[in-house]
Amino acid sequence: MIRKDKSRVDLYGDRFRARAHQLTPRLHQVATYINENREAVMEQTAMEIAALLKTSDATVVRAIQALGFAGLRDLKSTLEHWFGPAISASEKISTTVNILASDVNSSIDFVLEGHQHTCEVLSEPNNRFAMAQAVALLSEARQVAIFGIGASGVLAEYTARMFSRMGLPATALNRTGIGLAEQLIELQRGDVLVMMAQKSAHREGQTTLREAKRLGIPAILLTNALDSRFSKEVNVVIHVPRGGEKGKIPLHGTVLLCLEMIILSVASTTPQRSIKSIKRINELHRGLKPGKKSN
Incomplete structure (x- = not known):
């Protein structure tokens, strides 16, 4: 489970909205997928994303770079900052027992x-x-x-x-x-x-x-x-x-x-x-x- 921190700036979303019209159809497809499947992307490789979209991993990387990120690792770091930390099992247990x-x-x-x-x-x-x-x-x-x-x-x-x-x-x-x-x-x-x-x-x-x-x-x-x-x-x-x-x-x-x-x-x-x-x-x-x- 990931906690989305709405108080943080959505850097990916801002760049996607600002640059989407400049992307080729292939790059736009990748960028749209990332925007709509952010939690899944956090655990996927470029090859896995490419396989889902029936494109190449190079195209996935180019789409990410076209939005101003150095690569997939940089993108994930940005998304992680936006989501906030995942709720761990120990946190869930602590929350539950404290409530009870x-x-x-x-x-x-x-x-x-x-x-x-x-x-x-x-x-x-x-x-x-x-x-x-x-x-x-x-x-x-x-x-x-x-x-x-x-x-x-x-x-x-x-x-x-x-x-x-x-x-x-x-x-x-x-x-x-x-x-x-x-x-x-x-x-x-x-x-x-x-x-x-x-x-x-x-x-x-x-x-x-x-x-x-x-x-x-x-x-x-x-x-x-x-x-x-x-x-x-x-x-x-x-x-x-x-x-x-x-x-x-x-x-x-x-x-x-x-x-x-x-x-x-x-x-x-x-x-x-x-x-x-x-x-x-x-x-x-x-x-x-x-x-x-x-x-």
């Missing part, structure tokens, strides 16, 4: 209200329709890949385990760096991707989506950031509020709530597969009990 002020009832209400609001949003017609679309895709999947990093990585592991119990092969995409690359290499055509991601267009999510698109894998996004870059690139978007407004700590239980709705819906759509899988798990479990003799 050691009041147990306030803490209980904070979590309950967050989940209640999420239940109301998830039950809205547009979310029900999105969930039905997601379930239709998942019911026909060869395998489900669940993407989530950080705390969401734990949810990805749990979700993969639950799908597997229901007879639908599943794998978690919850590492970073080379570890994520090793997980991504297992994706194949016929899979379906479930993503947990918010506003930040981080490289892990971008790389995962690129690989999914290369393989023709449909993507389902669970997010509270409906205007994010990820929201524009997936097949299905499910709106999942997290109760982290005004710098407060976000709730992960709301995402788990949505995931369990999806898991149960998929299981009920293919009941024979689900029942057969659970029965087989129980049979295997009986064979693992102490005192069980092998033939």
Whole structure:
């Protein structure tokens, strides 16, 4: 989350408005993209921007320089100054606990209200329709890949385990760096991707989506950031509020709530597969009990 400091001068915006008419169509396209996607640009390379706009990284750099910046690094420094510092996880926790002020009832209400609001949003017609679309895709999947990093990585592991119990092969995409690359290499055509991601267009999510698109894998996004870059690139978007407004700590239980709705819906759509899988798990479990003799 980035705090935009409205008291600061919008240097990029001023230069864009003043010089836009002087730019060639290609340069104008790049400059417009940057102006409209500032948070995403903060985490993108010139090559990534170029790939999105189907142009060259040299054109991206020329557009930036045409507006009076030395290069992408100088531009990002200017945007960072305009946005102000990002709100860290420690700041969110501090804000939340200070507001709750050691009041147990306030803490209980904070979590309950967050989940209640999420239940109301998830039950809205547009979310029900999105969930039905997601379930239709998942019911026909060869395998489900669940993407989530950080705390969401734990949810990805749990979700993969639950799908597997229901007879639908599943794998978690919850590492970073080379570890994520090793997980991504297992994706194949016929899979379906479930993503947990918010506003930040981080490289892990971008790389995962690129690989999914290369393989023709449909993507389902669970997010509270409906205007994010990820929201524009997936097949299905499910709106999942997290109760982290005004710098407060976000709730992960709301995402788990949505995931369990999806898991149960998929299981009920293919009941024979689900029942057969659970029965087989129980049979295997009986064979693992102490005192069980092998033939």
